[in-house]
Amino acid sequence: MTDDDVRLAHALADAAGTAIRGYFRGALGIEHKEDASPVTLADCAAEAAMRAVLDTERPADGIVGEEYGVTRGGAARRWVLDPIDGTRAFAIGRPIFGTLIALVEEATPVLGVIDQPILRERWVGAAGRPTTFNDALARVRPCAALAEARFGSTAPAHFDEAEHAAYLRVAGQARDALWGGDCYNYGAVASGWLDGVIETNLKLHDFAALVPVVEGAGGILRDWSGRPLDAESDGRVIALGDASLLDAVLERLGG
Structure with a gap:
């Protein structure tokens, strides 16, 4: 590059x-x-x-x-x-x-x-x-406590029943959780206006550009198993401005 x-x-x-x-x-x-x-x-x-x-x-x-x-x-x-x-x-x-x-x-x-x-x-x-x-x-916002975090996701219809329940286990513990936004949510994470995004069923063209943007602002992108995203990822995505939220999010997504 x-x-x-x-x-x-x-x-x-x-x-x-x-x-x-x-x-x-x-x-x-x-x-x-x-x-x-x-x-x-x-x-x-x-x-x-x-x-x-x-x-x-x-x-x-x-x-x-x-x-x-x-x-x-x-x-x-x-x-x-x-x-x-x-x-x-x-x-x-x-x-x-x-x-x-x-x-x-x-x-x-x-x-x-x-x-x-x-x-x-x-x-x-x-x-x-x-x-x-x-x-x-652009810089992410420090936010180490899930109870203080603001999350976004595009639409509940993008999750299957189990995934939706998993998302709600995270959102229910957060300060706020909003629907709508598509890729704009990830820019909001990079700029510190939003603390996290959780989505699924994304294809490479949906998430490849997000990785350098969020990580270059100090955040992280992972799959629902906590692995970094690459061209072989399964389309289940977590974006976080503060990496210290990851364990709490993964625990709740896993039930």
């Missing part, structure tokens, strides 16, 4: 944002995929815009995109793209969705961007560097 990769990540976010803003609160052309998740014209346009930049600037790198699948999947370096994480929020005009951009080297996310193109808010994390929020340093 190089300075030029960081520059390119910004360029990808700029390209996606330009495409998305033209559709926000307008004609969306909503369709539904086989898994019943929505996709809009903006999702497709934003990913196409990013792929065009990558095809010009990084023709040997792989691409993993939510909408257009895998290109050069065997490459050691892969750009992982989620043009609109939070399409349901986007579709009803709520500016808490985001574009996720990650660079994964071998199996490890080394560069990540969370971009909110309507509010023009951008978190950038890169391995070995501090996370920035609109070019200023």
